[in-house]
Amino acid sequence: MIVLASKSASRRAMLEAAGVAFEAQAANVDERAIEAGMEGARPDQVALALAEAKALAIPADERLVLGSDSLVVVENRRFDKPENREEAAEHLRFFSGKAMQLHSAAALARGGEIVWRHPAVAMLFTRELSEDFITAYLDAEWPAVAGCVGVFRIEAMGVQLFERIEGDQFTVLGMPLLPVLGALRDHGELPS
Numbered sequence: 001m002i003v004l005a006s007k008s009a010s011r012r013a014m015l016e017a018a019g020v021a022f023e024a025q026a027a028n029v030d031e032r033a034i035e036a037g038m039e040g041a042r043p044d045q046v047a048l049a050l051a052e053a054k055a056l057a058i059p060a061d062e063r064l065v066l067g068s069d070s071l072v073v074v075e076n077r078r079f080d081k082p083e084n085r086e087e088a089a090e091h092l093r094f095f096s097g098k099a100m101q102l103h104s105a106a107a108l109a110r111g112g113e114i115v116w117r118h119p120a121v122a123m124l125f126t127r128e129l130s131e132d133f134i135t136a137y138l139d140a141e142w143p144a145v146a147g148c149v150g151v152f153r154i155e156a157m158g159v160q161l162f163e164r165i166e167g168d169q170f171t172v173l174g175m176p177l178l179p180v181l182g183a184l185r186d187h188g189e190l191p192s
């Protein structure tokens with residue numbers, strides 16, 4: 001059985017639906033401190049570093065530990081999860097009419113060493129969002145989207161934000177599940 005170093009309901013749901021046996025433990029990682037030390041790094045490098053830090057944060061003897069991280073980039077600005085509803089509205093106003101890169105990375109650790117890592121990115125094209133829409137959207141989706149980078153749950157009303165999406169659906173949900181399953185097979189955690 002692997003350890004999922006995450007408090008993310010979306011990541012847990014992906015592994016459960018895929019039939020992966022796992023135990024979830026939140027990883028106690030200071031994400032802001034790691035990001036602060038990576039000024040100038042590419043967003044895929046930051047997401048990978050955070051995924052690795054989470055995977056390494058759980059002492060699990062010889063069990064595989066899976067860490068993952070997602071972040072959003074719009075016009076070279078990086079966005080984490082909104083702190084409050086006002087910030088969520090600000091994020092949505094900025095995203096309006098723009099292309100959003102959603103980086104989701106994953107890493108596996110065993111015995112305190114990273115044994116596999118994978119960055120992934122999806123492109124989401126946000127339509128022009130009116131102030132009335134933003135208010136009605138947050139009336140319906142706040143605080144459910146407080147834990148979601150990009151201020152959306154694609155499987156819920158978040159889909160109304162976009163005109164077009166390019167990329168893997170799991171990357172959008174927060175973890176590149178297909179490469180993760182391949183790595184679990186390679187490490188004997190899933191039948192080939």
Ligand SMILES: Nc1nc2c(ncn2[C@@H]2O[C@H](COP(=O)(O)OP(=O)(O)OP(=O)(O)O)[C@@H](O)[C@H]2O)c(=O)[nH]1
Pocket residue numbers: 005006007008009010011026027054068069070071081147148149150152153154155158172173174175
């Ligand atoms: N339900 C849902 N969650 C999403 C979606 N897109 C991104 N997320 C979530 O947004 C969160 C991104 O924040 P992270 O810092 O990577 O992860 P976290 O939620 O803090 O959880 P940890 O893995 O414990 O760090 C993750 O939980 C993603 O699963 C989506 O479309 N739907």
